[in-house]
Amino acid sequence: MFGLMYLTYHCPNCDSLNQSPELSEAATLECGHCDWVRKVPVSVPQNNSPPDQCLRCGNEDLWRQKNFSQALGLGFVALAAVISSIAWMYYRPILAISILMAFAVLDMILYVVMPDVLVCYRCQTKHHGIDVSGHKTFDHELAEKYRQEEIRLKASQ
Ligand SMILES: [Zn+2]
Ligand SMILES: [Zn+2]
Structure with missing residues (x-):
């Protein structure tokens, strides 16, 4: 009932928005706009069960969001x-x-009726086609922590 599992994510190299193929068949993420390629860092969950970690960057904090765009x-x-x-x-x-x-x-x-997605606090990757019932919703404090981390990271580069 949850359909295909796939990710939508921004390429860390060129920042283009990408949609991954069905996850159980593809264990590699490839940017369609540059030559960025990466293996999915954690094992892909089966039967639409939610992953413990972001399938793009391996981060453990994910929040549950309505896949309904504000626009x-x-x-x-x-x-x-x-x-x-x-x-x-x-x-x-x-x-x-x-x-x-x-x-x-x-x-x-x-x-x-719009399905929920799991979003990574660190890289904003959206995990589609996943049973997110029981998952935590957005936490402002946690999001702020990641925002600060990103600022520090940018400053140190
Ligand atoms: Zn790219
Ligand atoms: Zn991530």
């Missing part, structure tokens, strides 16, 4: 506003309000 949500709101203002223009206020409400409900349904 998509905002696009929805904008579209609803446009259509409903057309209804207002034609003096159809009830229709206008209904349109707004219909979009709000659709937005909510989309949010609920």
Whole structure:
């Protein structure tokens, strides 16, 4: 019921966004935009069970996130506003309000049916097609720790 397991990640070399092939078949990650190649550092979990570590960088802290992009949500709101203002223009206020409400409900349904992904605090890699029930959600303190770490790392280079 969870579908294919794959990653979406930013290449550490050229920063392009990549999508990995199905993980149980491919144990190597390859950037499609440069020659960066890396073996998956930990063993790939079976039957869609969640990994203990990030499959891109091996980091142990992962959080669970709705795979629902903010941009998509905002696009929805904008579209609803446009259509409903057309209804207002034609003096159809009830229709206008209904349109707004219909979009709000659709937005909510989309949010609920969108599967969760596991995201790595260190490299932001998203793990798709994984049963994340029971996994922790976003922790600001932990995220801050990783943000500081990245700043220190950049400064030391
Ligand atoms: Zn690359
Ligand atoms: Zn990672």
